[in-house]
Amino acid sequence: MSAPDLRGKRVLVVGLAQTGIAVARFAARRGARVIVNDGKPAEALGERVGALRAALAGLGPLDHEVELALGGHPEPVFTGADLVVMSPGVPELAAMGAARAAGVEVIAEIELAYRFLHPEALLVAITGTNGKSTTTALTGSLCEASGRPTFCGGNLGNHPLIDAVDSPASSEGGYVVAEVAGFMLETCTSFRPRAAACLNITEDHLDRYGTMEVYASMKARVYRWQTEEDAAVANANCPLTLEGARRSRGRLYLFDSQREVERGAFLSADRRDIVLRLGEDSREERYPVADLPIVGMHNMENAMAAYLCARLVGVAPDAIRRGAAAFRPQKHRMELVGRRDDVVFYDDSKGTNVAAVAASMRGFPRPVVLIAGGLDKGGSYEPMFQALDGVARGIVLIGQAAPLIRAAAAEHGAAYPVVDASDMHEAVRVAAGLARPGDAVVLSPACASYDMFDNFGHRGRVFRDAVTAIGAERLDS
Numbered sequence: 403m404s405a406p407d408l409r410g411k412r413v414l415v416v417g418l419a420q421t422g423i424a425v426a427r428f429a430a431r432r433g434a435r436v437i438v439n440d441g442k443p444a445e446a447l448g449e450r451v452g453a454l455r456a457a458l459a460g461l462g463p464l465d466h467e468v469e470l471a472l473g474g475h476p477e478p479v480f481t482g483a484d485l486v487v488m489s490p491g492v493p494e495l496a497a498m499g500a501a502r503a504a505g506v507e508v509i510a511e512i513e514l515a516y517r518f519l520h521p522e523a524l525l526v527a528i529t530g531t532n533g534k535s536t537t538t539a540l541t542g543s544l545c546e547a548s549g550r551p552t553f554c555g556g557n558l559g560n561h562p563l564i565d566a567v568d569s570p571a572s573s574e575g576g577y578v579v580a581e582v583a584g585f586m587l588e589t590c591t592s593f594r595p596r597a598a599a600c601l602n603i604t605e606d607h608l609d610r611y612g613t614m615e616v617y618a619s620m621k622a623r624v625y626r627w628q629t630e631e632d633a634a635v636a637n638a639n640c641p642l643t644l645e646g647a648r649r650s651r652g653r654l655y656l657f658d659s660q661r662e663v664e665r666g667a668f669l670s671a672d673r674r675d676i677v678l679r680l681g682e683d684s685r686e687e688r689y690p691v692a693d694l695p696i697v698g699m700h701n702m703e704n705a706m707a708a709y710l711c712a713r714l715v716g717v718a719p720d721a722i723r724r725g726a727a728a729f730r731p732q733k734h735r736m737e738l739v740g741r742r743d744d745v746v747f748y749d750d751s752k753g754t755n756v757a758a759v760a761a762s763m764r765g766f767p768r769p770v771v772l773i774a775g776g777l778d779k780g781g782s783y784e785p786m787f788q789a790l791d792g793v794a795r796g797i798v799l800i801g802q803a804a805p806l807i808r809a810a811a812a813e814h815g816a817a818y819p820v821v822d823a824s825d826m827h828e829a830v831r832v833a834a835g836l837a838r839p840g841d842a843v844v845l846s847p848a849c850a851s852y853d854m855f856d857n858f859g860h861r862g863r864v865f866r867d868a869v870t871a872i873g874a875e876r877l878d879s
Contacts, residue, residue, distance in 0.1 A: 405518045406485075409433035414480060416440070417489025418450045418472070421511050421562040425487050426468060427457045428514075428564050436468045437483065443473035481506060487514050490557060490586050510589040512556065512582055515563040517592070522574035523566075524715040525594070527556075528707070529582050529624045530601030530643070532758040534558075535732050536696065537601060537704040538581035540725075544712035545577035547725030556580030558732075577715065584620035594627040597711040598652070599635035601704065603642040604757035614642070622646025633714040635707055638663060655680075655714065657706035659699055659765075667706035676706055680713060687719055693726040697748075698736060699765030700758075734862035736762055736846075742874035744839040747830075749878075751862035753846035756781060760789040768842040769795045771833040773826075776849030776861070778803040783810035786848055794818050796836040798829045802853045825854070826861070830868035 413429040415422050418440040430436050444451055451470070458468060471479045480486055480501040486508040488498075498508050519525065526545070528538045535558050542554025553571035555561025558581040566578045580595075587593070603618045621643075625634050628650045636647035638658035647654055656666035667678050675688040694705055709722055717725075731737045732752075740747035746768070753759045754776075763770065763786070770793050774786075787810065790797075796819040799807050804822055811820045819836060823829035833843040845865045855861040870876055 408485075410435065411484040412437065412482065414439055414483035414486045415489070416475070416486060416495075417492045418442075418447055418454065419489060420560070421489045421564070423450070423454050423457050424562045424564050425489070425511050425514065426454060427461070428567065429487075430458055430468060431461055437471055437479060438468060439471040439475060439479055441473070441475055444470070447472065477501075480504075485509070487511055488589050490583060493585075494588075507591075508589055509591060510586050510593075512563045512580065512586050513590040513593050515567055516590075516594070518567040518572075519578060520572045520574060520576065523572050523576045523578050524596050526577065526579045526597045526599075526711045526715055527582050527593070527595035527624050528580070528599045528601070528711070529584065529587070529621050530599070530637075531604045531621075532755070532761055533601045533700060533704045533707075534581045534583070535752070536701065536735050537599065537708050538579055539732050540696075540705060540708040540729050541711050542577075542579040543729040544708060544717050544722050544725035545579055545715070547721040547728060548577070548717045549721070551576040552579065553577070554579045557583045557586060577717075579711075582624060584617060584623075587620055587623035587626075590623060590626075592627050593623075594629070595624065595632065597633040597635060597714045598624045598628060598650070599707045599711055600624055600637070600640075600643045600646060601707055602637050602640045602757075602761075604755075618642040618646065622649065625650035625652060628652035633710075635666070635710045635714070637703065637707075638666070655710050657703060657710060659703050659706070667710050669702060669706075676702070676709055678709060678713060680710075687713075689719075689722060689726065693723055695727075695729060695738075696731055696736060697767055698762045700761035701736065702765070703761075734858055736844075737878060739866050739878040740869040740874035740876055742834065742872065745834065745837045745874075746842050747869045747874060748842055748844045748846075749862045749865055750844055750846035751851070751858045751865065753848060754850055754858055755779060756783055756786050756848045759846045759848040760785040762844075762846055763789040763793055766793050766842070766844075768840060769793060769838070771795045771836045771841060771843045772797045773800065773823075773829045773833055773843065773845045773865070774847050774849070775799040775801040775804045775807055776847045776851050776855075777801065777853040778806055779850055783807055783848065784814060787811060787814040787816060790816070795838065795841055796821065796833070798823050798833045798836070800824075800826060800829050800854065801847075801849060803849045807848075826864045827868040827871060830865065831872055834872055834874075
């Protein structure tokens with residue numbers, strides 16, 4: 403698909419946050435008449451309006467001023483556009499339906515970016531309920547180690563995919579690695595990754611999608627436009643992921659932490675190597691687990707997916723090993739942050755749902771004192787306690803969900819101490835007291851943070867400060 407001509411077109415950008423600002427700048431640079439829409443009024447958007455104007459200030463003389471349509475989503479603004487570009491996280495709006503009925507195309511930011519990427523750039527897209535950020539960042543590190551221009555972003559942090567278009571990675575043989583969420587894939591119409599991975603699909607975002615079937619169908623759209631030349635990477639132990647991948651026209655590669663696969667990735671019998679089988683002849687490539695600075699069976703699955711994606715777009719084995727060794731975990735995602743008396747401290751504040759914590763605890767290499775709790779998100783805590791069997795030294799509970807988690811521990815028959823703490827500093831002191839040499843204290847809350855903290859990042863920072871306060875050596879940068 404050739405890049406569309408935006409000159410003189412009325413491009414409506416919905417959502418005035420980081421991605422919306424980037425799209426507005428991108429479209430204005432290409433001569434579009436840009437309108438930015440947000441449901442919040444200007445006074446509620448804080449500095450974002452100023453950030454938009456600052457982003458446009460360096461473009462030189464324009465034929466028009468960017469228009470603002472704030473405080474609602476008026477249908478005439480949508481139906482009067484030539485193209486509507488949705489920012490991530492904006493829900494389906496009645497005005498979007500009106501635009502479609504009027505013949506106006508409504509697309510995601512990642513779809514717009516895809517249309518402008520160099521046709522020979524190698525796009526890797528990673529989705530799933532849990533593990534997207536770690537897998538995307540690791541894949542980016544593996545690709546970067548190849549020496550080719552590499553962009554790593556999307557739903558991952560500070561780099562919307564639209565920023566890749568004007569980067570060196572948008573070139574023949576360049577690597578573009580993107581984390582994509584289901585709500586980004588909703589409004590795609592041609593988004594085609596050379597390698598696409600869905601890591602897992604567990605209960606989440608049902609407030610938006612209503613049923614697991616609808617939620618899973620949105621994740622599976624990462625494979626929707628692939629061809630026989632592409633690779634579909636999927637979790638062999640997630641039926642919903644497998645169902646979506648098997649509908650792809652791309653070549654199917656599985657990753658499996660429990661058993662061997664004919665084509666894909668698995669762990670060696672001694673758990674020391676990640677083994678890849680990429681062809682029909684069952685020849686194997688082996689990569690030492692010791693190369694990786696991440697722990698837990700869920701991270702071995704993330705690494706298997708990342709290794710597959712990187713190899714399937716041409717990253718050489720020696721670059722895989724260099725990239726793995728150079729990789730550092732994302733902030734607040736099972737990040738090693740401290741050590742005291744042979745007890746290590748991990749910040750996994752991003753573990754905001756039960757499935758994420760269960761995945762991180764299953765196969766953890768040390769006994770664990772878990773710090774959990776916060777704002778309850780609904781659902782059962784039983785999968786977390788099943789994963790903790792055999793690995794938990796104790797649990798320290800904080801926040802509003804503490805009584806619910808304590809009751810769930812009693813119902814499960816937890817055979818270890820379950821202790822309450824009034825705040826994070828007390829939780830770290832109590833957890834350190836429960837831990838023995840060789841153990842790990844892990845903050846992985848299984849809950850949202852908003853009862854006690856601004857967000858999961860704030861919660862993680864307070865945890866790190868508490869680790870320092872008990873005299874632990876800080877290991878994070």
